[in-house]
Amino acid sequence: MHLSESPPGTSPARLEAFSDGVLAIAATLLVLELHVPDAGQDLGPALIAQWPSYVVYVVSFATIGIIWVNHHGLFVHVRRVDRTLLFLNLLLLLAVSLIPFPTAVVGRFVTAERDSHLAAALYGGLMVLTSIAFTGVWRHITRDARLLGRGLDPMRARRESVLFSAGLAAYVAGVVVAFVSAELSLLIYGLVAVFYIFPWLPEPAG
Amino acid sequence: MHLSESPPGTSPARLEAFSDGVLAIAATLLVLELHVPDAGQDLGPALIAQWPSYVVYVVSFATIGIIWVNHHGLFVHVRRVDRTLLFLNLLLLLAVSLIPFPTAVVGRFVTAERDSHLAAALYGGLMVLTSIAFTGVWRHITRDARLLGRGLDPMRARRESVLFSAGLAAYVAGVVVAFVSAELSLLIYGLVAVFYIFPWLPEPAG
Amino acid sequence: MHLSESPPGTSPARLEAFSDGVLAIAATLLVLELHVPDAGQDLGPALIAQWPSYVVYVVSFATIGIIWVNHHGLFVHVRRVDRTLLFLNLLLLLAVSLIPFPTAVVGRFVTAERDSHLAAALYGGLMVLTSIAFTGVWRHITRDARLLGRGLDPMRARRESVLFSAGLAAYVAGVVVAFVSAELSLLIYGLVAVFYIFPWLPEPAG
Amino acid sequence: MHLSESPPGTSPARLEAFSDGVLAIAATLLVLELHVPDAGQDLGPALIAQWPSYVVYVVSFATIGIIWVNHHGLFVHVRRVDRTLLFLNLLLLLAVSLIPFPTAVVGRFVTAERDSHLAAALYGGLMVLTSIAFTGVWRHITRDARLLGRGLDPMRARRESVLFSAGLAAYVAGVVVAFVSAELSLLIYGLVAVFYIFPWLPEPAG
Numbered sequence: 001m002h003l004s005e006s007p008p009g010t011s012p013a014r015l016e017a018f019s020d021g022v023l024a025i026a027a028t029l030l031v032l033e034l035h036v037p038d039a040g041q042d043l044g045p046a047l048i049a050q051w052p053s054y055v056v057y058v059v060s061f062a063t064i065g066i067i068w069v070n071h072h073g074l075f076v077h078v079r080r081v082d083r084t085l086l087f088l089n090l091l092l093l094l095a096v097s098l099i100p101f102p103t104a105v106v107g108r109f110v111t112a113e114r115d116s117h118l119a120a121a122l123y124g125g126l127m128v129l130t131s132i133a134f135t136g137v138w139r140h141i142t143r144d145a146r147l148l149g150r151g152l153d154p155m156r157a158r159r160e161s162v163l164f165s166a167g168l169a170a171y172v173a174g175v176v177v178a179f180v181s182a183e184l185s186l187l188i189y190g191l192v193a194v195f196y197i198f199p200w201l202p203e204p205a206g
Numbered sequence: 207m208h209l210s211e212s213p214p215g216t217s218p219a220r221l222e223a224f225s226d227g228v229l230a231i232a233a234t235l236l237v238l239e240l241h242v243p244d245a246g247q248d249l250g251p252a253l254i255a256q257w258p259s260y261v262v263y264v265v266s267f268a269t270i271g272i273i274w275v276n277h278h279g280l281f282v283h284v285r286r287v288d289r290t291l292l293f294l295n296l297l298l299l300l301a302v303s304l305i306p307f308p309t310a311v312v313g314r315f316v317t318a319e320r321d322s323h324l325a326a327a328l329y330g331g332l333m334v335l336t337s338i339a340f341t342g343v344w345r346h347i348t349r350d351a352r353l354l355g356r357g358l359d360p361m362r363a364r365r366e367s368v369l370f371s372a373g374l375a376a377y378v379a380g381v382v383v384a385f386v387s388a389e390l391s392l393l394i395y396g397l398v399a400v401f402y403i404f405p406w407l408p409e410p411a412g
Numbered sequence: 413m414h415l416s417e418s419p420p421g422t423s424p425a426r427l428e429a430f431s432d433g434v435l436a437i438a439a440t441l442l443v444l445e446l447h448v449p450d451a452g453q454d455l456g457p458a459l460i461a462q463w464p465s466y467v468v469y470v471v472s473f474a475t476i477g478i479i480w481v482n483h484h485g486l487f488v489h490v491r492r493v494d495r496t497l498l499f500l501n502l503l504l505l506l507a508v509s510l511i512p513f514p515t516a517v518v519g520r521f522v523t524a525e526r527d528s529h530l531a532a533a534l535y536g537g538l539m540v541l542t543s544i545a546f547t548g549v550w551r552h553i554t555r556d557a558r559l560l561g562r563g564l565d566p567m568r569a570r571r572e573s574v575l576f577s578a579g580l581a582a583y584v585a586g587v588v589v590a591f592v593s594a595e596l597s598l599l600i601y602g603l604v605a606v607f608y609i610f611p612w613l614p615e616p617a618g
Numbered sequence: 619m620h621l622s623e624s625p626p627g628t629s630p631a632r633l634e635a636f637s638d639g640v641l642a643i644a645a646t647l648l649v650l651e652l653h654v655p656d657a658g659q660d661l662g663p664a665l666i667a668q669w670p671s672y673v674v675y676v677v678s679f680a681t682i683g684i685i686w687v688n689h690h691g692l693f694v695h696v697r698r699v700d701r702t703l704l705f706l707n708l709l710l711l712l713a714v715s716l717i718p719f720p721t722a723v724v725g726r727f728v729t730a731e732r733d734s735h736l737a738a739a740l741y742g743g744l745m746v747l748t749s750i751a752f753t754g755v756w757r758h759i760t761r762d763a764r765l766l767g768r769g770l771d772p773m774r775a776r777r778e779s780v781l782f783s784a785g786l787a788a789y790v791a792g793v794v795v796a797f798v799s800a801e802l803s804l805l806i807y808g809l810v811a812v813f814y815i816f817p818w819l820p821e822p823a824g
Contacts, residue, residue: 014222014226014278015278016426016429017222017223017226017429018226018229018230018274018278020426020429020430020433021226021227021229021230021231021234021433022230022233022234023430023433024430024433024434024437025230025231025234025235025433025437026234026237027434027505027509028433028434028437028438028441028509029234029235029237029238029437029441030509031438031441031509031510031512031513032238032441032444032512033242034510034513036445036513036516036517036520037517037520038520039520039521039524042527043517043521043524043527043530043531044527044530047517047534057510058506061506061509062502062506065499065502065505065506068430068502069495069498069499069502072426072427072430072498083275086275086278087271087275087403090268090271090274090275093233093271094264094267094268094271097233097234097236097237097267098237098240098263100237100238101237101240101242104242105242105243105249105253108242108243108244108245109245109249112245112249115248115249115250118249118250119249122253197499220634220638220690221690223634223635223638224638224641224642224686224690227638227639227641227642227643227646228642228645228646231642231643231646231647232646232649235646235647235649235650238650239654289687292687292690293683293687293815296680296683296686296687299645299683300676300679300680300683303645303646303648303649303679304649304652304675306649306650307649307652307654310654311654311655311661311665314654314655314656314657315657315661318657318661321660321661321662324661324662325661328665428632428635429635432632432635432636432639433639435636435639436636436639436640436643437639437643439640439711439715440639440640440643440644440647440715441643441647442715443644443647443715443716443718443719444647444650444718446716446719448651448719448722448723448726449723449726450726451726451727451730454733455723455727455730455733455736455737456733456736459723459740469716470712473712473715474708474712477705477708477711477712480636480708481701481704481705481708484632484633484636484704609705
């Protein structure tokens with residue numbers, strides 16, 4: 001590979017830096033949704049009462065973290081970026097930047113008598129959009145040999161596609177389940193995060 | 207090109223890193239303006255009632271994203287930075303860092319009986335300032351051969367100047383239209399973002 | 413060392429960038445917990461009344477800063493990252509991203525008549541979790557020769573392990589002491605930060 | 619210069635990245651202190667009423683921007699960092715991360731009948747601390763030949779020291795003036811920012 005084939009501006013370095021920024025901020029802003037009890041309140045019970053906020057905090061942080069790990073893993077293979085990729089990636093970042101909003105809604109409504117279903121479905125709906133945006137980025141990269149670097153094995157690419165589809169299907173299932181049980185739906189979102197922690201594909205030989 | 211001509215401190219690397227940081231944070235802070243309904247409210251209607259906030263969220267995120275894409279595309283050509291460029295770039299970042307404020311104002315006032323015009327004009331006014339600041343950065347770079355690297359084609363530079371002017375003119379038009387119809391004005395701001403998504407100029411040969 | 417042994421994607425560069433982002437944001441978000449008095453209040457007394465918030469601000473900022481310094485010092489030795497390291501590091505970042513929450517709780521409750529003990533214990537509890545997560549990252553790196561670069565001296569690694577354990581033990585002590593005196597417990601957390609400022613180990617020869 | 623003299627972990631790259639992060643976030647968080655009027659209020663008068671917040675926003679953003687420019691200009695000369703430098707830099711970042719707090723206090727109190735003096739003095743006090751911290755970073759670097767790279771001219775270093783002292787003296791004057799007139803004091807803080815925009819020293823030959 002000649003360096004001249006990859007001028008600095010079309011390398012993925014700044015795309016990665018900007019994405020790292022948005023992902024890190026979205027993950028860290030989540031803490032602003034944890035409410036500090038007023039000085040007059042009983043601290044213990046007040047902290048315990050917002051347990052759903054802690055659960056969905058961990059699920060959202062883990063989800064953003066896994067998006068980062070996968071983004072990282074994907075862009076290892078990218079040699080150069082084009083304008084379409086910049087905008088597909090922006091679409092992904094737009095979806096991720098919204099995550100703190102349904103996270104806060106779920107934290108507040110999941111134990112409410114009514115509307116917990118809607119809150120859980122809203123959360124899953126954003127996850128579906130995020131999965132679709134990630135799939136768009138992935139497809140654009142793997143279909144264009146000019147973008148791909150050191151040769152991503154086509155068989156591996158196909159198997160990873162299956163992994164993406166599995167996540168998307170689970171999120172769609174979560175949205176459907178939300179209308180039966182908000183807690184069950186949240187459990188599904190959490191299990192998707194746990195699922196992606198395990199390395200389903202062998203690591204590339206270093 | 208000798209590397210010694212470009213000592214590390216005058217390379218655009220840190221300017222890009224700082225700009226990426228401000229742009230990523232401004233884009234991600236927008237989510238804090240989406241209000242989580244109180245636990246006592248009807249979630250569905252409360253979420254639907256703030257639809258203008260979602261629209262202007264997408265417009266602002268897309269606008270910041272496009273500023274980033276253009277900033278990225280411009281600094282590909284920059285070989286070194288001078289003190290004037292650092293401050294012109296700070297002026298641009300100052301304008302961008304303010305975007306969450308009129309975004310929140312528009313989200314809250316665009317459906318108000320009165321003052322929606324003022325809110326939409328405020329938003330457009332900041333966009334005009336942002337465009338002027340970006341044009342300042344652009345002009346300073348393209349007029350100084352010591353800053354420009356691998357030779358930006360002068361014809362291309364002139365055509366890009368036209369593109370900048372088009373955006374600026376559209377924002378000015380948006381401010382004027384705001385006093386007739388806030389919604390129409392918002393539509394113009396959105397269309398500017400859509401306009402810049404398309405690659406009007408051929409990509410540089412890689 | 414052949415460069416080909418360390419493909420760009422498995423180098424720690426993006427892990428460091430993402431970690432720097434989360435640490436910088438968590439540290440900088442702390443300021444949002446300092447409350448600006450209302451315009452009708454007496455500014456002086458109102459500012460003085462929230463002195464515990466300033467103390468815990470400095471302790472938390474120093475703690476995050478020291479985590480960053482140690483993270484920085486550790487990853488100097490890392491030649492490549494694997495998937496397990498990415499997730500252990502995410503666990504550390506999850507703990508750090510939560511720091512603004514107990515910081516705000518302590519600032520509000522440490523001078524309250526009751527519940528100050530619980531607030532101080534909550535703070536220490538998160539520090540214990542953070543220490544455990546950091547230890548996990550550290551152990552995974554130092555036990556795997558494929559991850560370690562330029563040869564970290566095993567004796568040095570053992571002595572640094574002792575330093576980690578010292579911090580962890582101090583935080584556990586802080587949690588226990590919290591139930592006797594919240595102020596004393598806070599003092600312990602502050603002393604841990606001061607303790608880590610001093611270079612207990614010789615710097616590697618440059 | 620042999621590369622082996624500057625192992626990656628002691629290079630200033632990560633220190634710069636973390637500093638860029640904190641500076642960018644502190645500058646961008648300022649926007650959260652601009653209050654969006656309630657939907658029932660008259661938008662125009664409500665926006666105009668908080669004009670002091672806009673003034674101090676620009677002063678604070680410019681001040682953080684100039685700290686960044688000077689930090690950038692200083693670290694051009696730094697070849698390697700030591701532990702002391704990491705902590706002196708953290709002290710500087712601690713001071714900068716607090717800037718949004720007095721900024722908000724000044725925005726709210728500078729037009730109040732009483733307490734405007736205290737608010738302006740508080741702001742200046744933090745600026746004094748920031749200047750001292752920056753001077754500490756500067757002195758540590760310029761006094762240690764092992765940290766300095768390509769030879770900063772000693773005469774130039776002395777002249778830059780004078781510039782630092784000028785800024786510090788102006789901030790001290792601002793704090794004193796604050797007790798006579800808050801507006802005048804704010805004007806001084808703004809003039810310091812303007813003063814540093816101009817290149818008082820010749821740029822290093824590229």
